[in-house]
Amino acid sequence: NAGVTQTPKFRVLKTGQSMTLLCAQDMNHEYMYWYRQDPGMGLRLIHYSVGEGTTAKGEVPDGYNVSRLKKQNFLLGLESAAPSQTSVYFCASKRTARGYEQYFGPGTRLTVT
């Protein structure tokens, strides 16, 4: 079991460039999440999905899009990167039932110059 994996681990973008972050989980979890973590801000939810083909906005969705075409994958897209999107991005997954914890991937460190 690899758990939750993220690619890439590091990326440097120039302002205006686009990219896609990939999250994959092999635990057959229904729920998947994208967070960003900035110093002093804690984890902030960007988008989440409660099942294949469904997505929903979290606390800070602007500038990001997501897709969940397959149950095991959750993609986060930045169409036109901005320096404010410099952050560490974590993906997580969870079973459906209440009481179960979220499992996190190792994170992607993104710098936008």
Added chain:
Amino acid sequence: RKEVEQDPGPFNVPEGATVAFNCTYSNSASQSFFWYRQDCRKEPKLLMSVYSSGNEDGRFTAQLNRASQYISLLIRDSKLSDSATYLCVVNGAGSYQLTFGKGTKLSVIP
């Protein structure tokens, strides 16, 4: 009031000390509670769930007070390896969403 509030610290304690972290939450309908640990530049990992009756896992004890909407984590006999940021986590409005506190940083000093 923020949904989940924690003292950011840092807490600097000597090895062997006992340290306690507190957390308050605003949603009285919350049902599930957790403590996560996050090492520097790593992902958060579950430390322990928190049950209504309180629970213990080795040197770690978690308590929940629903009436006061308060959660605590006690670490006894602190080790250098306990140095990390501890996140208080509460489930949101539905079963799918967890709300994370900003974390309390602990440094255990030799």
